[in-house]
Amino acid sequence: MEQSARNKRSGIFKKTAIYVLVGLICLFAVFPFLWMIDISLKPQSEIYQNPPTLWPSELNWNGYKQMLNFGADDNLNFIKWFLNSTLVSVMTTLFAIIISTLGGYAMSRFKFRGRMGIGYIILITQMLPGSLLMIPMYIIMRDLNLLNTHMALVLAYTTFAVPFCTWMLKGYFDTISPTIDEAAMVDGANRFTTFWRIILPLTLPGLVVTAIFSFITSWNEFLFAFTLLNGADMWTLSVGIASFQGQYIVNWDYIMAGSALTTLPIVLIFWSMEKYLVRGMTAGAVK
Structure with a gap:
């Protein structure tokens, strides 16, 4: 009886310790995002206050209002930057998926x-x-007359996304038995039909993982966008938000509000694709 009670207390202690550890890890992961939201809602006077306050005394929505100004100010066109980033990220994802899918299947x-x-x-x-x-990369884009164009970014980002995506999808294709291909060919399907109608539907989780990787890679990138684009109307979100950091004044409420709005699409993508993401990572990357 005493041994059973001791084992029960030990089990409760272990479970509590695991919950506390998981909670601390989650807090560590979420804290930067919470801190970003907190700074975006603080007035400028409280941002530089020493010692800093944990919560804003009054909510300051000025950063969000300015960011969502729909282009009324030519120097502050968040919607335009958002559309530019979306265009570049979607095109990069499409190119990377097409190339890496064919490459991964061929290698497998x-x-x-x-x-x-x-x-x-x-x-x-x-x-x-x-x-x-x-x-x-700058010299190549200059010779191709692609400087200050979104196509330059798409080509540059695709070169970074394709290697990882190719190996990721190769690992996923390896988990699918080649006998499936052979059975489809015995039934009269050619190689491309087998690949398009039989194999690709089975690799949906892996495709989602690689698509998310390609999208995030291009969505968050700053260095190439800053170098290859020189017009404010062509900027992506990372370059546009960075423009609020001046030599003497840094508009932290603007920067953090823009960063929060920029992070929101990624959070929504992860939330909506969670089941495919977990399946794709465990089936493709591990094996």
């Missing part, structure tokens, strides 16, 4: 000499920092 199904060598070369490109590629 076709056995040819140098297959893994090509795969490792593709993967090594992920090890190169963006700053190292900035000058060559």
Whole structure:
């Protein structure tokens, strides 16, 4: 009886410790977002207050109002920047998914000499920092007359997204038995029909994971957007929000309000695609 009570107390203690640990980890992960919301709602006088206050004494919505001004001020066109980022991110995602899907399927199904060598070369490109590629990429875009265009960003972002997405999808295709391809071909389907109508529907979780990765990569990127775009009407969100940091004055309420609005689409995407994201990460990345 005493041993049973001791085991029960031990189980309750372990469960409580796990809950506390998970709560602390969640708080650590969510704290930057909560701090961003807090700063975006504080007046300028309270932002620089020492010691800082935990909550704003009065809610300051000026940053959000200015950000959602719908272009009334030519120097503050958040909606335009939002549309630019959406266009670039969606096009990058489409290009990356098309290329990496075909590449991943080829590396998984076709056995040819140098297959893994090509795969490792593709993967090594992920090890190169963006700053190292900035000058060559700028020269290439200049020679192609693509400077200050969104297509320049799409091409640049696609080169970063494709290597990871290709390997991610290869791992997912490897989990699908080749006998499925063989059965479809025995029934009269050619290789492309098998790939398009049989294999792709089975890889939906993996496609969602790679699509989210490609979208976030282009949505948050700053360095290439800042270098390749020189017109305020062409800016993406990351460059537009960074423009509020001046030499002597930093409008933190504007920056944090814009950052909160920029983060919102990513949160909604993760929330709506959660089940596919978990399935894709566990099935494709682990195996």
